[in-house]
Amino acid sequence: QKEVEQNSGPLSVPEGAIASLNCTYSDRGSQSFFWYRQYSGKSPELIMFIYSNGDKEDGRFTAQLNKASQYVSLLIRDSQPSDSATYLCAFPGFNFGNEKLTFGTGTRLTIIP
Amino acid sequence: SAVISQKPSRDICQRGTSLTIQCQVDSQVTMMFWYRQQPGQSLTLIATANQGSEATYESGFVIDKFPISRPNLTFSTLTVSNMSPEDSSIYLCSVRYRSTGELFFGEGSRLTVL
Numbered sequence: 001q002k003e004v005e006q007n008s009g010p011l012s013v014p015e016g017a018i019a020s021l022n023c024t025y026s027d028r029g030s031q032s033f034f035w036y037r038q039y040s041g042k043s044p045e046l047i048m049f050i051y052s053n054g055d056k057e058d059g060r061f062t063a064q065l066n067k068a069s070q071y072v073s074l075l076i077r078d079s080q081p082s083d084s085a086t087y088l089c090a091f092p093g094f095n096f097g098n099e100k101l102t103f104g105t106g107t108r109l110t111i112i113p
Numbered sequence: 114s115a116v117i118s119q120k121p122s123r124d125i126c127q128r129g130t131s132l133t134i135q136c137q138v139d140s141q142v143t144m145m146f147w148y149r150q151q152p153g154q155s156l157t158l159i160a161t162a163n164q165g166s167e168a169t170y171e172s173g174f175v176i177d178k179f180p181i182s183r184p185n186l187t188f189s190t191l192t193v194s195n196m197s198p199e200d201s202s203i204y205l206c207s208v209r210y211r212s213t214g215e216l217f218f219g220e221g222s223r224l225t226v227l
Contacts, residue, residue: 034214042221044205046216076206102158105155
């Protein structure tokens with residue numbers, strides 16, 4: 001079983017709609033989860049991280065964590081064309097001290113004007 | 114967030130040669146890592162750069178191929194040795210803050226091996 005699984009997409013969402021990105025993980029001991037956005041040709045940039053079960057909101061972004069079901073999701077409200085990118089989830093799984101992050105394969109999101 | 118500078122930003126190299134990538138951070142950080150991102154793929158951790166000691170390599174990566182130095186808390190280098198076309202990739206330096214757990218990336222070094 002892969003440590004982190006994401007739907008590779010592509011996921012197409014109309015402008016103004018809600019984009020929903022999901023990630024499942026296999027390490028029940030993971031305590032923190034990260035969402036990165038990567039534009040084509042650029043390095044990943046951190047947009048959200050979440051430690052606790054439930055929702056965490058930051059502007060148009062909401063991260064949702066469900067540890068019992070081992071999934072984390074990212075909702076983007078009022079999607080804009082500038083949100084078109086690949087979104088990567090990451091968690092510090094399977095390593096002592098939880099120092100290293102393991103990344104999912106990423107979901108390519110396209111916002112359609 | 115940290116300001117992480119990498120150089121070169123891109124290079125084209127001949128098979129069999131070696132290239133050293135430099136990473137400079139604007140503040141002292143405990144954890145530094147080197148990742149690789151092959152075309153169309155996600156991020157794969159190469160190694161943890163340890164200050165003043167040998168790097169800790171992930172499965173599938175060895176010191177002879179990817180020697181890493183980290184002489185202090187703000188600087189590290191990654192060398193890609195005896196390059197082949199399969200080494201064509203983006204190499205990313207990253208730092209992680211122990212207090213928040215946040216991990217940030219440099220701009221990356223895009224390497225093409227002919």
